[in-house]
Amino acid sequence: xxxxxSPVAKQAVEHYIAQSTLLNERCDNSSLIASRQxxxxxxxxxxxPTQRDEDWQYTRLTGFIQNQFEQKPATxxxxxxxxxxxxxxxxxxxxxxxxxxxxxxxDDLENLPxxxxxxxxxxxxxxxxxSNKLFAKESDITKExxxxxxxxxxxxxxxxxxxANAHMDLPLFVLHIQTSDNHLSNVRNFVELxxxxxxxxxxxxxxLETRAKATSCTNVVTQIDMAKHARCKQVxxxxxSDNGFYFNNQFIYQEDSSSYxxxxxxxxxxxxxxxxxIFMNGEHIESQQNSxxxxxxxxxxxxxxxxxxxxxxGNSQQLHKYVLTxxxxxxxxxxxxxxxxxxxxxxxxxxxxxxxxxxxxxxxKPQLEIYADDVKCSHGSASGQIDxxxxxxxxxxxxxxxxxxxxxxxxxxxxxxxLITNDQIRHWVTDRLTVALAGIQQ
Amino acid sequence: MADAQQIxxxxxxxxxxxxxxxxxxxxxxxxxxxxxxxxxxxxVETFAKGLNEDVVRAISAKKNEPEWMLEFRxxxxxxxxxxxxxxxxxxxxxxxxxxxxxxxxxxxxxxCAGSCDTEQEAENEIDPEVAKAxxxxxxxxxxxxxxxxxxAIFDSISVxxxxxxxxAELGIIFCSFSEAVQDYPELVQKYIGTVVPHHDNFFAALxxxxxxxxxxxxxxxxxxxxxxxxxxxxINEAKTGQFERTILIAEKGSYVSYLEGCSAPAxxxxxxxxxxxxxxxxxxxxxxxxxxxxxYPGDEDCEGGILNFVTKRGICEGKNSKLSWTQAETGSAITxxxxxxxxxxxxxxxxxxxxxxxxxxxQADTGTKxxxxxxxxxxxxxxxxxxxxxxxxTYRGLVKVLPSAEGARNFxxxxxxxxxxxxxxxxxxxxxxxxxxxxxxxxxxxSRIGExxxxxxxxxxxxxxxxxxxxxxxxxxxxxxxxxxxFAQEAEELLAISLEGSVG
Numbered sequence: 008x009x010x011x012x013s014p015v016a017k018q019a020v021e022h023y024i025a026q027s028t029l030l031n032e033r034c035d036n037s038s039l040i041a042s043r044q045x046x047x048x049x050x051x052x053x054x055x056p057t058q059r060d061e062d063w064q065y066t067r068l069t070g071f072i073q074n075q076f077e078q079k080p081a082t083x084x085x086x087x088x089x090x091x092x093x094x095x096x097x098x099x100x101x102x103x104x105x106x107x108x109x110x111x112x113x114d115d116l117e118n119l120p121x122x123x124x125x126x127x128x129x130x131x132x133x134x135x136x137x138s139n140k141l142f143a144k145e146s147d148i149t150k151e152x153x154x155x156x157x158x159x160x161x162x163x164x165x166x167x168x169x170x171a172n173a174h175m176d177l178p179l180f181v182l183h184i185q186t187s188d189n190h191l192s193n194v195r196n197f198v199e200l201x202x203x204x205x206x207x208x209x210x211x212x213x214x215l216e217t218r219a220k221a222t223s224c225t226n227v228v229t230q231i232d233m234a235k236h237a238r239c240k241q242v243x244x245x246x247x248s249d250n251g252f253y254f255n256n257q258f259i260y261q262e263d264s265s266s267y268x269x270x271x272x273x274x275x276x277x278x279x280x281x282x283x284x285i286f287m288n289g290e291h292i293e294s295q296q297n298s299x300x301x302x303x304x305x306x307x308x309x310x311x312x313x314x315x316x317x318x319x320x321g322n323s324q325q326l327h328k329y330v331l332t333x334x335x336x337x338x339x340x341x342x343x344x345x346x347x348x349x350x351x352x353x354x355x356x357x358x359x360x361x362x363x364x365x366x367x368x369x370x371x372k373p374q375l376e377i378y379a380d381d382v383k384c385s386h387g388s389a390s391g392q393i394d395x396x397x398x399x400x401x402x403x404x405x406x407x408x409x410x411x412x413x414x415x416x417x418x419x420x421x422x423x424x425x426l427i428t429n430d431q432i433r434h435w436v437t438d439r440l441t442v443a444l445a446g447i448q449q
Numbered sequence: 450m451a452d453a454q455q456i457x458x459x460x461x462x463x464x465x466x467x468x469x470x471x472x473x474x475x476x477x478x479x480x481x482x483x484x485x486x487x488x489x490x491x492x493v494e495t496f497a498k499g500l501n502e503d504v505v506r507a508i509s510a511k512k513n514e515p516e517w518m519l520e521f522r523x524x525x526x527x528x529x530x531x532x533x534x535x536x537x538x539x540x541x542x543x544x545x546x547x548x549x550x551x552x553x554x555x556x557x558x559x560x561c562a563g564s565c566d567t568e569q570e571a572e573n574e575i576d577p578e579v580a581k582a583x584x585x586x587x588x589x590x591x592x593x594x595x596x597x598x599x600x601a602i603f604d605s606i607s608v609x610x611x612x613x614x615x616x617a618e619l620g621i622i623f624c625s626f627s628e629a630v631q632d633y634p635e636l637v638q639k640y641i642g643t644v645v646p647h648h649d650n651f652f653a654a655l656x657x658x659x660x661x662x663x664x665x666x667x668x669x670x671x672x673x674x675x676x677x678x679x680x681x682x683x684i685n686e687a688k689t690g691q692f693e694r695t696i697l698i699a700e701k702g703s704y705v706s707y708l709e710g711c712s713a714p715a716x717x718x719x720x721x722x723x724x725x726x727x728x729x730x731x732x733x734x735x736x737x738x739x740x741x742x743x744x745y746p747g748d749e750d751c752e753g754g755i756l757n758f759v760t761k762r763g764i765c766e767g768k769n770s771k772l773s774w775t776q777a778e779t780g781s782a783i784t785x786x787x788x789x790x791x792x793x794x795x796x797x798x799x800x801x802x803x804x805x806x807x808x809x810x811x812q813a814d815t816g817t818k819x820x821x822x823x824x825x826x827x828x829x830x831x832x833x834x835x836x837x838x839x840x841x842x843t844y845r846g847l848v849k850v851l852p853s854a855e856g857a858r859n860f861x862x863x864x865x866x867x868x869x870x871x872x873x874x875x876x877x878x879x880x881x882x883x884x885x886x887x888x889x890x891x892x893x894x895x896s897r898i899g900e901x902x903x904x905x906x907x908x909x910x911x912x913x914x915x916x917x918x919x920x921x922x923x924x925x926x927x928x929x930x931x932x933x934x935x936f937a938q939e940a941e942e943l944l945a946i947s948l949e950g951s952v953g
Contacts, residue, residue: 061537347870362885366852369883373891375876380867380897388880391888 012054015072020054022075027159030078038138039161042145046158049149056152065338065370066280066309071252076191076224078160081107084186084215092213096431098180101125105185106192106225107163122173122204124166128195131166141166141197144230144258151282153254157195157228164195164227169204171234178207178432185214185247188221196229200237200265207240209432214248214275224252231257233265235289241269242432244439245279249304253279263289263318270427272436273300273308274443280309280338287314287321287349294323297423299440302335302367303447309338312356316349316382325356326423330416331367332447339371341386347378356386361393361419417444485712485743489582489685495554500547502526505658508553512627515634525647525657532651538814539843539875540783542756550721552659554604554686579603586712588681597708598623600664600680604689607662612676622667623678626694629665636667640696644727644762644791652723652758652785656692663693663724668703668734677933682711684744684755690721697727699734701767706737708936712780713745713755719782720745723758732767732794737775739932740788741940744780750810754782761788765797765823773800774817775931777940782811787845789818792826792854799828802928806944807840807872816846816877821854821887830861833925835944836872843875850887857884863893866924868917918945 012020024047031040055072056063081104089102089112099119102112108127110116116125132138148154165181185192200206214221225247233239245253253276259267271281285294294314302308308331314323329337343354360369373386393415401411421440427433496504505526509519534544583601598612600623607625616623622633629637647657664680684691699705713720722744730736738761747754757780763772774788790799801817819828828848836842842865850857865874876893898920906916922929922941929937 350870360882362882362887365885366883367885369881371880373876373878373893375865375893375895376873377865377867377875377895378873380870380872382895382897385892385894386876387893388878388891389889390880390882392885 016054019072019075020050023156023159024050026078030160030162036132036138038142039132042142042158043161045145046149046155049155050159053152053155062340065336066278066307070278071224074189074222074224076189078162078191078193079105079187081105081109082186084109084112084184086112088215089182089184091216092182092184092211094180094209094431094435096435097177098209099175099177101165101179101181103163103181103183103192103194105187105190106183106194108165120173120175122170122201123175124168126166128164128166128197129162131197144260147258147284148228148230148256151256153226154228154256157193157226157256160191160193161195162193164197166197168199169201169206171201172203173201174205175207178209178429181208181210183210183212183225185221185223185225185251188223190223192223192225194225194227196227198229198231198239200231200233200239202234203236204234205238207429207432209242209244211244211246212253213246214251220250221248222250223248225254227255229255229257231259231267233259233261233267235263235265237262237265239267240428241267242272242427242436243269243281244272244436245275245281246439246443247275249275249277249306251276253281255281257283259283259285259294261285261287261289261292261294264291265289266293268295269297270424270436271298271310272424272440273298273310274439277305278307278309280311282311283313285312285314285323286317287323288317290318291320292318292322295426296323296325297426298327299420299423300327300329300337301420301440301443301447302329302331302337304333304335306335307338308335311340313342314344314354316343316345316352316354318346318349320351321349322353323355326426327358328420328423329360329369330363330420330444331360331369332363334364334366334368336367337369339373341372342374342376343384343386344376345379345382345384350379350381352379352382352384354382354384358386358388359419360390361416362390363392363416413444417441420444485586485745487582487585488714489578495686495689496551498549498551500550500552500659504552508659508661511553512630514630517634517638518630521641521647522658522660525654526659528648529651529654529658532654535651538785538845539841539877540785540812540814542783545719545721545756547655551686551689552692553661554689555606576608579608582683582685583681586681586683588710597677597679600625602662602664602680602682602693604661604683604685604691607664616674619672619674620669621672621674622665624665626660626663626665626696629696633665633667636698637665637696640698640727640729641694644729644764645725645760650760653725653760656694656723656725656760659690659692660694660725661692663695665695666697666705666707668699668705670700671702673703674705677706677708679708679710682709684713684720684722690723693724695724695726697736697738698729699731699736701731702733704735706933707739708933709738709740710743712743718753720755721758722755724760726759726761728763728772730763730765730767730770730772733769734767735771736763737773738763738788739775739936740777741936741943742776742778742780742784743943746780746809746811747782754811755780756783757781757786759786761786762791763789764791765794765799767794767797769796770794771798771800773802773931775802775928776804777928777932777943778803778805778813778815779943781813784813784815786815787817789820790828791820791822792828793822795823796825797823798826801828801830801832802931803832804835804925804928804940804944805833805842806835807837807842809838809840811838811840813841814843814845816844818847819849819859821850821857821859823853824855825857826854827858828860830859830863831927832863833928834863834865834874835868835921835924836865836874837868839871841873841875843877845877847879847881848889848891849881850884850889852883854884855886857887859887859889861891864924865893865895866921867895867897
């Protein structure tokens with residue numbers, strides 16, 4: 008069936024394809040060129056999704072399509088400018104400016120613990136023999152419209168490899184800074200965890216303070232391959248400018264007995280969409296996905312999970328919480344799919360939403376698709392406002408109404424963050440959320 | 450005493466007559482699960498296969514319809530031609546060839562439905578073969594003692610409507626849709642297409658164009674309908690579509706309980722059923738709409754079953770009105786059905802209780818929509834899905850709270866049970882909240898019959914089949930308790946039959 012493409016969308020499609028062609032002209036890596044060309048064909052054919060597409064009916068892309076973002080070179084920053092975004096606890100720091108890896112601002116990545124290799128994606132491509140591996144899951148990635156865009160403009164990102172039994176002493180802290188208006192940061196990351204390897208990674212997306220009103224776009228694709236018994240703990244904090252756009256697609260492939268847990272905190276951007284695609288391709292796999300999303304003004308906050316149980320004894324747990332005020336729109340979509348083979352699966356998904364204003368809106372769609380009979384699967388979803396009884400309870404104890412509401416909202420939103428096991432990271436995340444909450448409750 | 454003797458004789462006669470249906474017995478022996486799968490052979494008038502504007506006009510002419518009804522049909526048909534068959538549901542079927550169906554079929558002596566002298570004794574009009582078919586199905590067409598009024602629909606037309614004189618005394622109109630078009634045109638014109646407009650969806654448009662027959666119910670202000678009203682749908686001819694159109698109107702302060710049953714003969718090609726039901730509930734009125742759907746599900750591979758594409762929707766127009774949908778879905782090769790409530794009046798209540806069972810290769814994509822518009826509107830959704838064999842059972846529902854729906858409340862519970870490891874159970878709820886005072890809750894679980902539960906029953910001398918039946922009935926109890934008594938029993942039995950052969 009031929010899709011009808013609006014003139015504006017057509018312009019945007021042509022704009023991005025032209026940029027991709029330009030990139031290809033300056034490139035000499037054949038697999039990269041091939042992957043970009045494939046994405047060009049796909050984008051030309053399917054363009055950008057509209058509200059008529061089932062997965063995009065609540066997330067309008069009109070704003071994104073009207074802005075034709077450009078992939079510009081990075082603005083030079085000093086380490087002074089970057090320091091303010093660093094956490095107070097010791098980390099191994101990696102800095103990306105406008106989607107480009109900055110070797111100068113990052114920590115020394117040559118002397119990482121034994122078995123740990125960190126390269127920029129650009130460099131990883133040049134290591135012979137490796138580049139096919141980097142494109143092995145291209146067919147999964149290009150199922151997502153923004154995965155297609157990511158492949159189309161693929162230029163930088165990072166490649167991280169942990170050999171069997173390797174682990175990093177300090178959490179890896181990846182800072183992404185947007186510095187200019189109308190810019191598109193396009194990042195592709197590849198993480199490979201060997202057998203029994205362990206990784207703690209924190210990603211933070213911010214806009215440079217002087218550019219607090221910038222309209223720019225970040226489009227990330229991260230692939231994490233986990234071998235047997237590998238463990239990965241991930242935190243993603245999205246705090247970009249309120250006019251920005253943010254798209255992130257994470258593809259996680261798990262093998263036997265591996266364990267993946269992630270937390271996503273969404274605070275900035277006029278339109279943000281964070282998607283996890285988890286493939287639990289082995290026995291006794293655990294996965295945990297939690298998120299805390301705060302929406303204000305006219306923000307559209309979208310968070311999605313797709314958890315595929317493909318083998319026996321899998322366990323997946325999810326808790327997603329939204330606080331929405333002003334005319335913000337929250338969108339949650341969670342899918343748990345249990346294959347016929349995946350007996351003894353335990354899949355739990357919980358989505359709770361607090362609507363603080365008259366015009367805030369929440370669209371949620373928790374889904375179950377089950378083909379195995381001996382499973383425990385459930386999902387729950389609840390939306391509403393703060394229970395008057397709870398406010399009364401606190402007021403009866405001498406707490407002012409305004410404070411009572413703050414306390415309850417705070418406790419509500421922070422619950423998913425409480426599940427982060429590393430104390431320092433947890434405190435850092437809860438601080439970020441608390442500051443953001445205080446901002447909306449003035 | 451003499452009466453009793455007469456009845457026994459009649460029954461005997463009935464038995465003899467049914468034994469004549471050799472092919473029925475063949476079919477039944479071929480298909481143990483579906484005892485309603487016999488064919489009635491009688492003189493019928495069936496339109497040639499195919500669908501075009503002339504067919505639409507011919508249907509309308511056949512029914513002696515007034516000009517406005519023909520216009521309604523033609524408008525819908527023109528719109529339908531611009532549409533594509535929807536395939537978004539989790540159902541797997543090859544696109545249908547709409548030219549390969551006949552769009553009108555009726556037993557000959559009853560074909561003049563509307564124009565016939567309705568004063569005549571209803572029983573005299575019925576084709577004896579048709580009457581026999583209904584007797585076989587256990588539908589009382591003459592039973593004056595039964596506590597239910599029946600409208601029996603055979604292929605494209607309504608063959609009999611019982612007890613309507615008694616009901617007319619109360620001002621209740623209970624007749625076939627075709628008669629209503631003749632006798633109460635102003636009422637039909639006022640309400641048709643108001644809840645399900647002709648441009649609503651593909652199948653609603655098709656139905657509006659070629660609507661065969663259906664039931665028309667009107668309950669006047671303040672009347673509490675003393676007996677249950679019921680419609681029984683029977684598809685008989687091969688390769689025909691049944692497109693019933695039912696309108697139910699409950700005026701201020703009235704109450705009615707309406708039941709719906711259906712079945713079809715066992716055939717080897719798919720048959721189409723695309724119905725539209727519109728329910729209008731005014732202030733303080735209450736409507737209870739129950740369905741036991743037992744269309745022919747097809748053979749072991751679900752070949753030849755009924756394709757059931759139904760649009761059912763009700764609107765709670767006035768304050769404090771209540772609409773309750775209860776359904777037990779056991780038949781059909783494919784079910785595509787979402788009985789919905791538009792809760793427009795303040796304090797109105799919408800309910801949806803459903804048991805959907807799929808076995809063998811059946812596919813069901815069913816659920817509900819609750820649209821909250823008025824203040825303090827409440828809705829409850831209880832859905833129990835059972836899948837066995839290699840079937841697919843999907844719950845798909847929408848709960849939408851508009852900004853005006855201050856204090857809206859919804860509770861949704863979707864439980865699925867898997868029997869066997871080759872079937873699928875899916876839940877796709879859509880929840881859209883646009884008002885902060887709304888409280889929405891949704892929960893869904895999936896489970897199976899535990900080995901320990903089975904063991905417990907077997908240990909006490911209960912056969913595995915009975916044990917499963919017991920456990921399943923317990924699982925569905927919340928819904929069955931909402932069905933009228935006889936219906937609940939029928940549904941339980943149906944469930945047991947449909948489950949046969951799913952284990953072991």
